[in-house]
Amino acid sequence: MSEYSDNELIDRVIAGDTDAFADIITRYQNRIFRYVYTRVYDYDEACDMTQDIFLITMESLKTFRKESQFSTWLFSIAVNYCKNHRRKNRHKVYSINSAQDETEIQIPDIRQNQEELVITNESLHIMLEELHKLPDDYRDILVLRDIEGESYTTIAQVLNLSLANVKVRIHRGREMLKSRLQQRGLL
Secondary structure, three states: OOOOOHHHHHHHHHOOOHHHHHHHHHHHHHHHHHHHHHHHOOHHHHHHHHHHHHHHHHHHHHHOOOOOOHHHHHHHHHHHHHHHHHHHOOOOOOOHHHOOHHHOOOOOOOOOOHHHHHHHHHHHHHHHHHHHHOOHHHHHHHHHHHHOOOOHHHHHHHHOOOHHHHHHHHHHHHHHHHHHHHHOOOO
8 A cells, every 4th residue: 555645646646657546546446346336236347337437537637626535536436427327227127146245345254153154144145235225315325434434524525415414314224224124134
């Protein structure tokens, strides 16, 4: 991982240092991939979309005005890309069974016995299914807050919402997810 700040890396990229952009990708690729994956629920497609998002980011880097954090700007690009991708692919239906085991968000403790490992994997799979079924507005907010750990303020900036609206959507999204998980017998 680079010892440079995001803004220093951006300045280096703009000056022509392509290796500095590789550092940006290394710093953010897992977070962007996880966000994209929760939108499309298809590993290969999420990989392609993540790559596209970083290409767009590199092409647009000169327009970043440093008025917000780089991560906020990058997630804004990811959110908009996913929204546009969904509009273009509305007719496409994703199977619940299309998720591949290696795309799990959490790595179970290998010290668990096999029965606990199977239960953990199945529970995580069901949770991801139900998260994927939530309306986009709630899913996006929950992914940014509960998976990516973004602050309410950052989420408000990324999604262009008021802070109060973010808080309400987080609460409602969590309640929806909780209800769905209760119906599936996980809670």
